[in-house]
Amino acid sequence: MAYVGRGGGAARRLLATAFVLGLAAATVAAAMSASDAAPNNAGVAQAKAHSHPQYSPFVVHVSHRDVPFDVISFKDVGMSVPQADRQRVYESIAQSLSYELGSHAELPMSSEVRYSEAIADPANHTYCEGRHIYVDMWHAASSPQWGYSLWSGCGENDQFAWKELPAGSEGNTFAGIEPLTRDIARSLREAVQTGCFTKAC
DSSP: OOOOOOOOHHHHHHOOSHHHHHHHHHHHHHHHHHHHHSOOTTSOGGGOOSSSOEEOSEEEEEEOTTOSOSEEEEEEEEEOOOHHHHHHHHHHHHHHHHHHHHSOSSSOOEEEEEEOTGGGOGGGOSSOOTTEEEEEEEEOTTSSEEEEEEESSSSGGGEEEEEEEEOOSTTOGGGGHHHHHHHHHHHHHHHHHHTOOSSOO
């Protein structure tokens, strides 16, 4: 979710010196930062660590004749993960979810994780595909919780799950991955069993 700053052209025209211009710019930057940190009704902004979502290149491909989706992809909408660890975290989430889907006794879903540079490119997310589950994820460094939402499409009514969970050991990002993916797998199985992949049902 991108933040769009407001223009301050009228105010800038009233300032006479470069010093005041610099001060105004600093004030605007501070206001933008505060706006980014403010919570929104989805609970995502308070966990936002960067201004634009990032897409994981690790995708779970599901093969099960009774499941109405083939692909599960992941969007990072505010995970406070160091850039150096980001790819390892993304891969761990995909691998862990694949394992959780396949290990359930009553409704095992055979799946595999594939790497796709194309899906990591934001330019390739201008429309929604059928038989595709979209997972939004967030985790603030200052919060003891992970969060996720599940979507079957791009519309507001296509969100069929929203959850926040304990993040695990403080300072250990990887400790929260298994509980996170276990709960995502549970939500997916419930949707398959009930046939409910929208907010309305």
